Amino acid sequence: MKPSIKAFVFDAYGTLFDVHSVTEACNDFFPGKGADISQSWRKKQLEYFFLRQVMGRYAPFDQVTIDALRYAVKEQQEDLSHEQEIALLDAYKKLDSYEEVKEVLSALQGRKLVVFSNGSPTMLEPLVKHSEFFSLLTDTISVDKVKQFKPSPASYSLVLEELNVRREEVLFMSSNGWDISGAKSFGFHTAWINRTGLPEEELGLTPDCVYTNLKGILEWLE
Amino acid sequence: MKPSIKAFVFDAYGTLFDVHSVTEACNDFFPGKGADISQSWRKKQLEYFFLRQVMGRYAPFDQVTIDALRYAVKEQQEDLSHEQEIALLDAYKKLDSYEEVKEVLSALQGRKLVVFSNGSPTMLEPLVKHSEFFSLLTDTISVDKVKQFKPSPASYSLVLEELNVRREEVLFMSSNGWDISGAKSFGFHTAWINRTGLPEEELGLTPDCVYTNLKGILEWLE
Numbered sequence: 257m258k259p260s261i262k263a264f265v266f267d268a269y270g271t272l273f274d275v276h277s278v279t280e281a282c283n284d285f286f287p288g289k290g291a292d293i294s295q296s297w298r299k300k301q302l303e304y305f306f307l308r309q310v311m312g313r314y315a316p317f318d319q320v321t322i323d324a325l326r327y328a329v330k331e332q333q334e335d336l337s338h339e340q341e342i343a344l345l346d347a348y349k350k351l352d353s354y355e356e357v358k359e360v361l362s363a364l365q366g367r368k369l370v371v372f373s374n375g376s377p378t379m380l381e382p383l384v385k386h387s388e389f390f391s392l393l394t395d396t397i398s399v400d401k402v403k404q405f406k407p408s409p410a411s412y413s414l415v416l417e418e419l420n421v422r423r424e425e426v427l428f429m430s431s432n433g434w435d436i437s438g439a440k441s442f443g444f445h446t447a448w449i450n451r452t453g454l455p456e457e458e459l460g461l462t463p464d465c466v467y468t469n470l471k472g473i474l475e476w477l478e
Numbered sequence: 479m480k481p482s483i484k485a486f487v488f489d490a491y492g493t494l495f496d497v498h499s500v501t502e503a504c505n506d507f508f509p510g511k512g513a514d515i516s517q518s519w520r521k522k523q524l525e526y527f528f529l530r531q532v533m534g535r536y537a538p539f540d541q542v543t544i545d546a547l548r549y550a551v552k553e554q555q556e557d558l559s560h561e562q563e564i565a566l567l568d569a570y571k572k573l574d575s576y577e578e579v580k581e582v583l584s585a586l587q588g589r590k591l592v593v594f595s596n597g598s599p600t601m602l603e604p605l606v607k608h609s610e611f612f613s614l615l616t617d618t619i620s621v622d623k624v625k626q627f628k629p630s631p632a633s634y635s636l637v638l639e640e641l642n643v644r645r646e647e648v649l650f651m652s653s654n655g656w657d658i659s660g661a662k663s664f665g666f667h668t669a670w671i672n673r674t675g676l677p678e679e680e681l682g683l684t685p686d687c688v689y690t691n692l693k694g695i696l697e698w699l700e
Contacts, residue, residue, distance in 0.1 A: 304681065306528040307656050310630050311663050313681075323680035330677035408532050434529050441533050455552035458545035459526065459535070 258476050259445065262421050264364055267406075267430035268373035268380060271449055271470075272387070273351040281347040285340050286332065293328045300324035302434070305374055305405045314403040316376040321348060349382045353389070354451075360470045361392040364477070368394050372415055372428075376400040395419065407438020415444075427476055433457040440464075447473050480698050481667065484643045486586055489628075489652035490595035490602060493671055493692075494609070495573040503569040507562050508554065515550045522546035524656070527596055527627045536625040538598040543570060571604040575611070576673075582692045583614040586699070590616050594637055594650075598622040617641065629660020637666075649698055655679040662686075669695050 269275050275298050282297075283290025301324035308314055315323075325344055329336040361369055369392060373380050377398050384396050397418050404410040416423060423443035430436050433456070436448045440461040448456075448463035449470055456462070467473065491497050498516050505512025523546035530536055537545075547566055551558040583591055591614060595602050599620050606618050619640050626632035638645060645665035652658050655678070658670040662683040670678075670685035671692055678684070689695065 300680075303525075303528070303656070306525070306532055307629060307659065307681065309532045310528055310627070311660050312631060313663060315682075323682075327677055327680045405532070407529060409534060434525070437529065438533050441535060455549055458522075458549045459529065460537075460545075 258478075259424065260478065261367070261427045261445065261476055262425040263368040263370055263415070263419050263427070264473070264476075265370045265372050265415055265419075265426055265428045265444070266470075267428075267432060267435050268371050268375055268383070269351075270431040270451075271429060272357050272371065272389075273353050273383060275348075275351060277352040278344060278347045281344055285344070286329070286334050289332050289334065293332055293334075296328035296331055297325050300327045302432075306434075309405040309408055314405065316400055317374055317379050317398075318345065318376055321345065321379070349379060350386065351383060353387050354469065356469050356471050357387075358389045358392070360474065361389045363474055365392065368419055368421070370395040370397060370415070370419065372397045372399075374399050374405050374411075406435055407441070409438075409442050412439055412442040412444065427473065429470065429473060436463045437461040447476075480700070481646065482700065483589070483649045483667065483698055484647040485590040485592055485637070485641050485649070486695070486698075487592045487594050487637055487641075487648055487650045487666070488692075489650075489654060489657050490593050490597055490605070491573075492653040492673075493651060494579050494593065494611075495575050495605060497570075497573060499574040500566060500569045503566055507566070508551070508556050511554050511556065515554055515556075518550035518553055519547050522549045524654075528656075531627040531630055536627065538622055539596055539601050539620075540567065540598055543567060543601070571601060572608065573605060575609050576691065578691050578693050579609075580611045580614070582696065583611050585696055587614065590641055590643070592617040592619060592637070592641065594619045594621075596621050596627050596633075628657055629663070631660075631664050634661055634664040634666065649695065651692065651695060658685045659683040669698075 266272055276294050279290045279294040282293040301321055304320045304324055380398050384390055399411045402414050426444045428439040428444040429447045429449055431449045431451050436446045437457050437459045440446045446463045448466045450466050488494055497520050501512045501516040504515040523543055526542045526546055602620050606612055621633045624636050648666045650661040650666040651669045651671055653671045653673050658668045659679050659681045662668045668685045670688045672688050
């Protein structure tokens with residue numbers, strides 16, 4: 257039997273929204289290199305979250321995202337103009353959402369339905385507000401409020417303060433294995449949305465369940 | 479003019495020793511996949527250091543290294559036997575050193591010449607002791623003593639305690655851009671040994687100098 261869940265908390269990037277929907281915009285500027293730049297951009301963005309958290313040098317999501325883009329473009333021996341930088345950062349505010357999100361959030365109505373992300377408000381709010389499921393959400397929480405990136409315990413702790421729930425009352429969904437590991441370590445129930453068939457992380461923290469998309473979490477409804 | 483340096487401190491993996499000298503051993507077990515597994519193994523090992531540091535779940539280097547190997551092998555849809563695991567971990571204690579290391583350490587004799595690594599003593603000590611330059615070193619320091627991985631400030635701080643020097647008296651060498659960023663953020667002088675022509679990290683922390691191999695640091699001699 258599934259435990260009683262008071263808050264369904266969703267990671268944003270990769271979980272509700274497809275970060276690689278910037279591939280086409282990258283390809284317009286750097287023909288033939290769009291997919292490589294998009295992959296490297298995301299990889300470096302994550303690495304910089306982790307490194308900045310370890311070094312104690314928090315910077316907001318938009319800065320980290322620009323830094324990561326600059327690295328990804330340099331890596332391809334290309335030059336990035338200021339206009340291209342602004343256009344690609346803007347594309348990051350208009351990512352496509354995954355097709356099942358609206359249906360799943362509709363089926364969960366009446367519960368706390370929350371987005372919780374490393375995104376800072378300037379990037380996260382336009383993205384969420386322009387989505388087709390904005391009206392179905394009850395809260396959007398950014399780690400920027402405490403300036404501690406996921407997967408630090410201090411970041412997940414913000415969810416408890418903001419929602420006034422206990423950790424065992426939270427079901428946390430993410431497509432990012434590292435985010436599921438961090439949430440599990442903190443004490444949330446966890447559902448790993450393994451969209452691309454990745455191996456499970458080897459961090460000694462098994463997710464409570466694994467689904468190929470968000471529809472799987474409907475079995476947590478009482 | 480270069481500042482006065484009391485301690486020349488070297489990262490181990492990637493800087494003195496070639497982590498990809500395990501490629502052949504990987505290829506013996508997984509024909510045609512040795513290079514991919516070796517690359518992924520190292521990448522995942524670093525990611526697990528950073529994630530464990532962020533989550534507050536330190537584990538010694540040998541465990542993290544085995545975990546990363548298991549992930550890398552799973553990613554290639556291969557099975558790893560216990561014997562293969564032991565053999566590959568053993569190969570990690572016998573990595574090749576880079577060809578210029580002995581010559582550079584010889585030229586620096588009379589100074590504190592120190593290895594400082596995320597490696598735990600069970601992995602790091604056999605590696606260093608079996609190298610051709612062991613007798614030229616004055617100290618080997620493992621983060622395991624404080625159980626804080628680089629690039630955390632707490633890890634670099636251990637160097638000051640162990641060597642009884644001030645941070646501005648240290649020249650720190652690493653081939654790992656993230657390690658140079660962390661050391662620079664902490665306050666060491668830094669020389670990035672950029673062996674493979676990588677772009678500079680976009681973390682707002684420029685290394686004091688960049689060389690293609692360790693010979694470049696000889697210009698810091700007074």
